[in-house]
Amino acid sequence: MGYDARIDSLTTKHQTLEHQLEQESRRPIPDTAMVATLKRQKLKIKDELARMSRH
Numbered sequence: 001m002g003y004d005a006r007i008d009s010l011t012t013k014h015q016t017l018e019h020q021l022e023q024e025s026r027r028p029i030p031d032t033a034m035v036a037t038l039k040r041q042k043l044k045i046k047d048e049l050a051r052m053s054r055h
Contacts, residue, residue: 003052006052007049007052010045010048010049010052011049013045014042014045014046014049017038017041017042017045018042020038021035021038021039021042024038
């Protein structure tokens with residue numbers, strides 16, 4: 001996978017996770033474990049994108 005394709009893939013995944021997080025947060029009783037997992041995944045992707053942008 002090329003550099004640009006990897007960035008696009010990570011960005012898309014980040015947006016998908018954001019959407020899932022919004023949906024979970026709108027539930028009457030959000031699953032706190034799911035919310036924490038989604039946030040960790042988003043942070044991991046954000047960190048990887050930041051590392052890639054430095055190189």
